[in-house]
Amino acid sequence: MSKNNERIFEEARLKNLELATRRVFFKDCFLGMGSMALGSFLSGCNWLGSKDGTAIFNSDNPLLPHAPHFPAKAKSVIYLHMAGAPSQLELFDYKPDLMKLDGQDCPQSLLEGKKFAFIRGVPKMMGPQANFKQRGQSGAWVSDHLPHFATVADEVSFLKAMQTDQFNHGPAQLLMHTGTPRLGRPSIGAWATYGLGSENSNLPGFVVLTSGGKFPDAGKSVWGSGFLPSVYQGVQCRSEGDPVLFIKDPAGMDRDLRKASIDAINEANRMSYDEFKDPEILSRISQYEMAYRMQISVPDVMNINDEPDYIHEMYGTKPGKACLANNLLLARKLVEKGVRFVQIFDWGWDSHGTDESLAIDYGFVNKCRTMDKPVTALLLDLKQRGLLDETLVVWGGEFGRTPMQENRDGKKMPFKGRDHHTEAFTIWMAGGGIKKGMSYGETDEIGYSAISGKTTAFDVQATILNQLGFDHEKLTYQFQGRPFRLTDVHGRVINEIIA
Amino acid sequence: MSNVFALIGNFHPVLVHLPIGFLFLALLFHWMSGKEKYAGILPAVRIAFLLGMISAVLSCVTGWSLSTGGEYDEDTLDYHKWMGISVSVFSLIGYQLSNKPNTGLKKVISVLTFLLIIITGHLGGTLTHGEGFLTKAFNSKSDSSRSARKNIINVQEAQVFNDIIQPILQDKCGGCHSATKQKGGLRLDGKDWILKGGKDGKVFESGNPLGSEIYKRSTLDPLEEKHMPPKGKPQLTEQEMTLINWWISSNAGFVKKVKEVVQEPKVMPALLAMQSAVVSVKKPAIPEGNIAKAPEAALDSLRKAGVIVLPVAANSNWLNVNFVSIPKISDKVVALLAPISKQIVWLKLGYADLSKDSWKLIGQCNNLTRLSIEHTNLTDESIANLSGLNNLLYLNLVGTRISVKGIALLKPLSKLDELYLGQTMVKTNDFTTLQKQFPKTVIDSGNYHLENIPADTQLLKAPVIKK
Secondary structure (H helix, E strand, O other), X not given: OOHHHHHHHXXXXXXXXXXXXXXXXXXXXXXXXXXXXXXXXXXXXXXOOOOOOOOOOOOOOOOOOOOOOOOOOOOEEEEEEEEOOOOHHHOOOOOHHHHHOOOOXXXXXXXXOOOOOOEOOOXXXXXXXXXXXXXXXXXXXXXXXXXXXHOOHXXXXXXXXEEOOOOOHHHHHHHHHHOOOOXXXXXXXXXXXXXXXXXXXXXXXXXXXXEOOOOOOOHHHHHOOOOOOHHHOOEEEOXXXXXXXXXXXXXXXXXXXXXXXXXXXXXXXXXXXXXXXXXXXXXXXXXXXXXXXXXXXXXXXXXXXXXXXXXXXHHOOOOOOOOHHHHHHHHHHHHHOOOOEEEEEEEOOOOOOOOHHHOOOOHHHHHHHHHHHHHHHHHHHHHHOOOHHHEEEEEEOOOEEEEEEOOEOOOOOOOOOEEEEOOOEEEEEEOOOEOOOEEEOEEOXXXXXXXXXXXXXXXXXXXXXXXXXXXXXXXXXXXXXEEEEOOOOOOOOOHHHEO | OHHXXXXXXXXXXXXXXXXXXXXXXXXXXXXXXXXXXXXXXXXXXXXXXXXXXXXXXXXXXXXXXXXXXXXXXXXHHHHHHHHHHHHHHHHHHHHHHOOOOOOHHHHHHHHHHHHHHHHHHHHHHHHHHOOOOOOHHHOHHHHHHHOOOOOOOOHHHOEHHHHHHHHHHHXXXXXXXXXXXXXXXXXXXXXXXXXXOEOOEXXXXXXXXXXXXXXXXXHOOOOOOOOOOOOOOOOOOHHHHHHHHHHHHOOOOOOOEHXXXXXXXOHHHHHHHHHHOOOOOOOOOOOOOOOOOOOHHHHHHHHHOOOEEEEOOOOOOOEEEEOOOOOOOOHHHHHOOHHHOOOEEEEEOOOOOOOHHHHHHHHOOOOOOEEEOOOXXXXXXXXXXHHXXXXXXXXXXXXXXXXXXXXXXXXXXXXXXXXXXXXXXXXXXXXXXXXXXXXXXXXXXXXOOOOOOHHHHOOOOOOOOOO
């Protein structure tokens, strides 16, 4: 036993002795009886995992990789969430008829019984503020705001008739990612990691990257683990400064010393495991070990500087900054190393027209410019590495934007903008067993509401899980006496876009 | 009178279940009554046979009425009819014998009745649900042949009728208008049948969609009786209707190719959707059938070495093997694959520096469908080891020192769908030659660049507006 460890073992010995004191005995009886009673209320709950036995929480190594229900078409997912909700009417949903109505009063029929976040009274219709062309072989409509993306339009499947029932950012984002507009449910990345574990034992299974200067409105809950064990929550990494906060050893603590201290702590833990046989202790030991391994491997993958120049040029990265381009390059690196789920949030797409940065004809165009090249680069880079085939890329916002110009509080606004809109928006998916050059769903001639091929957040979630090899109805977790699942009682796999 | 006769035919599908139930019950009671313990139910046998006989006769009558509608496959119908009549006759015999003492004859009759009911029932099922209806769910082959859509690589080169229209008709109308069934006296599974028409005459008039019943009926109100396909059956999608309309209105006939026919803007998306809908490669590929479980000891030693070894799905013995967690892959670890070489279907072994023996071992994993060996030391010589992997669908050779010479050795990989060759020694102008050698494979040359355009870095600024 080395000298360094003696203090730890001494502390362990003292804690151990405390167990025999009267005070601790009473405390334990008190809590113990309470929890026994609680336990009997909750009896019948199968706490650890689903009955079908495919995804079972293993407290010894919760991130142990699992096989899904059926062979997966996608091994990883990169979910690009444009927080604030980009306008489908300026990007993909081309509505020449809306142009004809530009500047006219919105017909009453579209307003009756409808609720908007900010529109009041009778707004004016606003035609598309972009030029559209059909692209590639598939003839997909993509506006001039995305000149690079237009060249890869044949790689993706558009869902043009997405609908939601939430018109505020927070709830709508939660709905997209956790399957409910309220707090408390696990996010889709957490479900995926719960079901699949982490492929690379040195890296987390679920990583979150943010850009745009702000967090998504719904806060960290959009990548939370809800009622799932907390090991499944997204690990937020940063492309600026330390990739993961508090991962560096403190000054004066070298790697060997760190190793020695973790070994010592683990040995003490193992001794108490021998005594009590509580599996949570083993879980603690394995987590210390994983944290130690990640100290080395995380900074390594998170470092984009060792990528060749042409890759940096392709993505248009800005070294040392927290920006979407850097995050997308990182996402590719992470997926290459076996991370299952990379969740990317880029804030700043809420184009109300309240100021220049949120104007549909200025700030929005600029957002498109910072997104266009890196997203295209991501698709091409994955493709040239043979990874697009097994990586599902999803792009979208939390809702759409109105075909009417926003008139906040019934007044004319300084810039052109569109309000939040629930009845139609566009998202796209690519790679990971999704059809190429497909467009599914249609909106009416002014893009106000979806008329055919409607899809919802639940359908998207079911489809993502399906591509990862899961039946979304069977990936469940027992909580509060009933099995929960991501899509609750909803969701249909969108077979129309699956190859 | 003939109307009433036709009407009672409609009761056949309901009535037929009665004799099946009564006669099975009669036979069951009959067999049970042989046991002393159940001897008391003997009188019930007679009653059940009587009821069975009556309902069997009624079924025959209604069935005969239904058959005169003439919408069924004649051979099957004939068998069904005679079998049905024999069931009635046998139930009469059964009734007669039921109060006689047990003899060998009685046994034979009871077994025969049992078999007859089953055969008649099955034939009836075949008439209404089509050939092979029982096994459809088990038979993935018949499932895929049901959807006759075939791979269209380039829609402009496809034949309008054979490649686009016929598959739609087969999918949505074939259940009632084909060799097995001819509702309305109409078959839609071929040019000649379509031109022949149905019991009310012609159904197709080139150049006139609304004058062609085949299209017009699908435009009717879905609740109307003449609407096709009938209510509750899978309907034509908007796209399919657009395509059928275009096929008729443009006089495309039965032999023209898409590119020889005028295409209005409206059909373009529908046509393109046909194309993209099929560029689909069947994935994730795992071999058909299953395989013996891999030895647990071999899996353990791989896991101990840090290799991820997982079944591709719960309840499958096929394995997905991934070395991504190992920073430096050694030949010793790769050698651990030997005992599971037949079970591996997906293998990821990027960035490895391997010996000849290791490559040989990988070449023996001949159930592999996906192999990622990017940035390995694979050479134009060692690649020869892979030429026996004839189940491969996906091969990733990015960043290796492979040249066209080495790739040529992959010729036997006839199933190869995707081949990734970025950053290899394959030169830009070699790719055309390679594509000729591998006509069915999508070859990715990598090396993508995105041009810099001013918009990438310039941001729009609003002119200063006066307040």
